[in-house]
Amino acid sequence: xLHHHPRPSMAxxxxxxxxxxxxxxxxxxxxxxxxxxxxxTSKRHADEAERSRTEIENMHRLDREREEHRLHQExxxxxxxxxxxxxxxxxxxxxxxxRLEEERNKVGxxxxxxxxxxxxxxxxxxxxxxxxxxxxxxxxATSCTNNGQVVPCPGEGCSYRFTPDQIGLATNDPTLVxxxxxxxxNGVIANLGAIAxxxxxxxxxxxxxxxxxxxRCQCTCGTTFxxxxxxxxxxxxxxxxxxxxxxxxxxxxxxxxDAFVRRRAAEDAQFRERMQQFQNAQxxxxxxxxxxxxxxxxxxxxxxxxxxxxxxxxxxRRVVFKDGGCDSMKCGEAGCCLC
Numbered sequence: 001x002l003h004h005h006p007r008p009s010m011a012x013x014x015x016x017x018x019x020x021x022x023x024x025x026x027x028x029x030x031x032x033x034x035x036x037x038x039x040x041t042s043k044r045h046a047d048e049a050e051r052s053r054t055e056i057e058n059m060h061r062l063d064r065e066r067e068e069h070r071l072h073q074e075x076x077x078x079x080x081x082x083x084x085x086x087x088x089x090x091x092x093x094x095x096x097x098x099r100l101e102e103e104r105n106k107v108g109x110x111x112x113x114x115x116x117x118x119x120x121x122x123x124x125x126x127x128x129x130x131x132x133x134x135x136x137x138x139x140x141a142t143s144c145t146n147n148g149q150v151v152p153c154p155g156e157g158c159s160y161r162f163t164p165d166q167i168g169l170a171t172n173d174p175t176l177v178x179x180x181x182x183x184x185x186n187g188v189i190a191n192l193g194a195i196a197x198x199x200x201x202x203x204x205x206x207x208x209x210x211x212x213x214x215x216r217c218q219c220t221c222g223t224t225f226x227x228x229x230x231x232x233x234x235x236x237x238x239x240x241x242x243x244x245x246x247x248x249x250x251x252x253x254x255x256x257x258d259a260f261v262r263r264r265a266a267e268d269a270q271f272r273e274r275m276q277q278f279q280n281a282q283x284x285x286x287x288x289x290x291x292x293x294x295x296x297x298x299x300x301x302x303x304x305x306x307x308x309x310x311x312x313x314x315x316x317r318r319v320v321f322k323d324g325g326c327d328s329m330k331c332g333e334a335g336c337c338l339c
Contacts, residue, residue: 111154112136124170127153127160137170145176150183165314174312198230199223 105118110133117123122134130153132140141162144151151162162170164180171177186205194205195217202221209215215227225232229239237245265272310321320329 107131110136112140124166126162126166127155127158130155130158134170141167141170141180142173142176145179145183148183150187151180168314174310175307177312195227195230197221197223198225 102118105120107117107119107123108131109116110123111130113133113136115133117131117133124132124134124137126132126137132154140154141151145167151167152158153160153162162180164177164184167180168174168177182203194207197204197206197217197219199219199221202219202223204219204221206217206219206227208227216224216233217227218224223232226234226239229242231239231242234242234245261275265275306319306321310319312318313320322329
């Protein structure tokens, strides 16, 4: 039998074709989506692989840097050790040289403090046998001189005595030098039986001539005194009677002088005139005494300045003051050496 199949219409064919196209488009969309996901996954995997590679390279670089740092540290440690050995050796050599030099420079030890002395130290051997360091020599010279004593050498059994010039070398003090000179001079004069002038501020001393001590002495300062009792010279009185005569005079000067002057003034006009002249002279004397006091203070200030700022020429003993320039000075005295 023949079967008749109806021919499909164009609309149904078109619908079927659209369905086919929709399926294909959905399939393509799904494929494109999977491709995009695959690309994203691949890119992520590539980024992770790149990061891993970078991290590995960084780790390798850090390892190389650590190794290089370790090697550098080892080299530095080796160099430091070599330097320390060289410095230790150089220090040992220098110390040995210093010890040998110190041994060569040793001159002995101080007699008082036992300090070892070298040629570079300040020391003295005034007597030629006993050494003193600068500090001990200065202390001994200052202490004895200020106590009015001649400075002896501290060496046992040594009879040597420091000279004023040696005291000046030890102390560098002109005042102590002058004191030492006075002590020695006073000792010599005392051995001769000299008598000091009782005048104020006068340092003159006189050796009595042979014979009785009742002698009149006229000092260069203007003081006239008795060599026996050292009082103002008493022309017609014995030394034993001087105290009573002086007491009588003091009593009259305190109580009787004014009455005597008033009585004489009332009796004698010429005496009044002389008395007025005496009073005027007394006032002038007081004025002159005041001026002399001012001058004395000025002189004392000058002397204090000299003591603090001046020195004595070691040859002529004149006062020298340095107001500038170098330390080399030439004395003004004819024939004096450089000082």
